[in-house]
Amino acid sequence: MSLPVRLLSVVDVLLRVPPLFFIDELFRLGLGLPQGHGGLQSPTGQENLIADIKSQAAKPVYQYDAQFYKFFFFAFIQFVLSCLGCVAALATFALGKKHLRVVYMFVLSIGIIFVSYWGNVTTIRNVTAALGPDRLSILETFLLLNFQGLLSLDGICITLIGNYATQFFLAYVFSCVHLGPRYPWLQKLWPAIFLAPSLLCLLPLPFKFLHHVPVFAAVVPLAVVKLVLWTSAYSIYGAIGASYLHYRMLIRDYGLTAVMETEWIRLNVPCVLRTFWILRLLEQALAHQMPSGFELASLLTLCKSLLISGCDTLTAVLGMTSIISYGCHYIGCFFQWVLLTDDEDDKSIGTVSAILFYILALQTGLTSLEPDKRFIRLCRNFCLLFTALLHFIHNIVNPLLMSLSASHNPSLHRHLRALTVCTFLIVYPVGLLAYLWSHHPMSTWLLAVSAFSVEVIVKVVVSLLIYALFLIDAYRSTFWEKLDDYVYYIRAFGNTVEFCFGIFLFFNGAWILIFESGGAIRAGMMGIHAYFNIWCEARIGWLVFMKRRTAVNKIESLPEASEAQLANLDDVCAICYQEMRTAKITRCNHFFHGVCLRKWLYVQDRCPLCHDILYKMDNDVEIDSAPHSDERPIVIPDRR
Structure with a gap:
């Protein structure tokens, strides 16, 4: 760029x-x-x-x-x-750059008029106060060559000269930025109009008249600005109507989400919010009495005060959210750099963290709290956010662990990097829990942080166990048929623990809603949590369990191949291409590993080779004969 x-x-x-x-x-x-x-x-x-x-x-x-x-x-x-x-x-x-420039030129024109009026009023007040009712005017004093009298006016001449320069500069800027008619004669009159009150205060005029002169001097530029506003009313109305029709057409063609995303990028909202919050923080820092020297206590007090005042309104919380999003984004980039990954989906960690922090601020009523309570609540929200950030980091390292173990990646440093991040995800929550439980009494907030921390530890341990199983399988020379069962049991344990923590967090939130701090936002978030993290997870888990149990029952009903049959076949499984030491025989007389066939049955009930129906069941539940005379008969239900 x-x-x-x-x-x-x-x-x-x-x-x-x-x-x-x-x-x-x-x-x-x-x-x-x-x-x-x-x-x-x-x-x-x-x-x-x-x-x-x-x-x-x-x-x-x-x-x-x-x-x-x-x-x-x-x-x-x-x-x-x-x-x-x-x-x-x-x-x-939300205006475009062209219209935004017009608005600021209009506002700047009005601001120049009022600054000019304030400067003229201040100058005339100082001049009249210095002259008094019985003294000669400045012009008369100058014509009488009474330089001693001029010097005795306590710096009024310097004030007048400064006001002349200021008014001339304001007149020049106004002639450049105002949106009124630009006639040559009017452009030349602006300096005279702005300088008129300062020039008239030199003359021997009544003080009552001089006090009203700045008002008359501001009438002409204000009339021009008002004329521009009235004549532009129809254009403004037309622009609003055209914008409405334009965005209505865009929403109809591309959808509301796409239009909002496009406008978010066009307006550069995160950068604007960050700039707003930083400027707001600088303004409040200048308003505070800066600590002398570099005393740590004074600096900490100043930082605490700035953090408290930096989240006292909803817009300030939005600005702080943008700063947090920026920081979390680079935290995610740092861990991606450590893990040597570059997945685009993982770069949304800043957006998700920002949404989570703003929801926490809303449901805890951060802006309406007293300063001391607000600081405590802000620190607690930061702690909750960082524990959630650990879950996001686990979502980055978990696919990498599975990929490294499944692809037999020989790169040792990549394994060490992933294991180092996993160690951090275990050690840090343990240290955090030890510190919090030793320094804070038990509360609903502490229980929530503990649940999040223990949950991330369990998830990391589950990932490491599965990673270890896959590594062991990679170095085995024979097919490990029980691997799928072990992986399923470990993941089922992790999912069960996560589900139990979801229920615990729901009841913890219900306690907060009823006995501590209620609110519509907290109630809505609890409803969302109950639906997505409890009901949907329970339904998906139950479906997976039933699907697996059905597949296991089907596989167990198939006959087991004998050693003589496997020796005569001397082939590999057509699903995994591994040697068959044990196998199941389908009704179409094909041999597969039992675990491979079970995974296949998750998808469909047809044979992987001949696409024949694996199971058939008549109305009277007939028993078909086995494909080999030495095998027991099996019941094959019809799944069509």
Whole structure:
């Protein structure tokens, strides 16, 4: 990417940050609604809004105070205006680069007018205060060559010269950025209009007149800006309608998910959120009193304060989520580098971690907590997130272990890298549990962290056991028919433990919902957990168990090949191409390993060689004769 393209990308990100600050400030103010604690006081002068509502609710409806209705009316108006402000800020955030530039030029024009007005008002106030009612004006003093009088004005001349330079610069910038008509004569008038109040304060004019001059000087540029706004109303309405039709067509053709993903990339949302949170953190750091020197205690106190204030609104939590996503993404990349893998599916670890952290913040009510409790809850959420991150790392290393053991990979350093990561996934949770249980009393949060940690240990042990079995099988010279059973039992144990922990976490969450901190978000997440992690897993596990049991029963009903038959055949299994020391005989007189045929029956009931039906069952449950005279008869059910 070339340097100009990078600069344009940086500018595009910076231009989308101010709407987030506007939304953040609205959330900080509670969207105009009165706060229950430490916030706005009630209109009747009672201690707070809660007490006022209780006192009013005890009265009949017809006895409610008029001031009470007035208060709620204005609160409702503030809430509606705040919501409209959020919608307008979001719309500005989603604009294209061209329209976003127009909006900022319009806002910049208004800002220049108000800065010019504030500078003129301040200058005239200082001049009138220095001259007083009985002194000559600055122009009269200069014409009388009274330089001593000019020097006695306490730096007013320097203030005037500074205001002249500022107003001239503001006039030049306004003439470049304003969106009004650009007539040559109007462009030349802008410096005179902006400088008029400062020039008039030199004349012997009444002070009451001078105090109103900045207002008249701001009328002309404000009228031009207002004219542009009114004349552009129809164009704005047309652009909104065209955008609605455009996105409606895109959603119809490509789907809502594809459109949202495209807009997410176009707006570069993660980078904008990260920039917003970093700038917000810098602003709050500058507002705090910086510690003198490098005292560790002061730095830790400052970091704690910044973390507390960095998640006090929903938009701030979004920004922190983006930072966490960025960090988790590089943690995943680090483990991929250690394991020498480059799977695209594993790179979603940052997105999944961000979603998990934001859900934790919502269901624990992070933004509504007191500062000290918020810091404790934030640390606990980080601990839960990192234990979940261990599960994501296991999802990266587990396929690699299976691949290394199944492919007989002779690369020793790749095995060592994978085993090192597995060792970390066992040692770190054990150390974490030892520290937490020795320093914290038992609580629902500690039980949840412990369940996640023990679960990841069990999953890693299961992966290592299966990895060891596959390595042993790789160095065996004969076919290991019991391998599939051992792998099934180990995985069944791991899945059972994981299922039990899922049930435990459900009841732990139910306890939190009922007795500690309820909420619709927590209840919804519990419903999702109960459906996907309990019900669906139980149903899938039961289906796998029944499928395996059915296949085992079918295989056991087939006759076993004798040693003489295997010696006469002197062939390999047509499924695994391994030598047959034991085999099952199908009704079509074909020989296969029992375990191989059982895996085949998971897919279909036809013979792998001749595609004949392996099992038949008549209405009266006939017993067919075996393909060999020396074999016992078998019952073959019809699976068609």
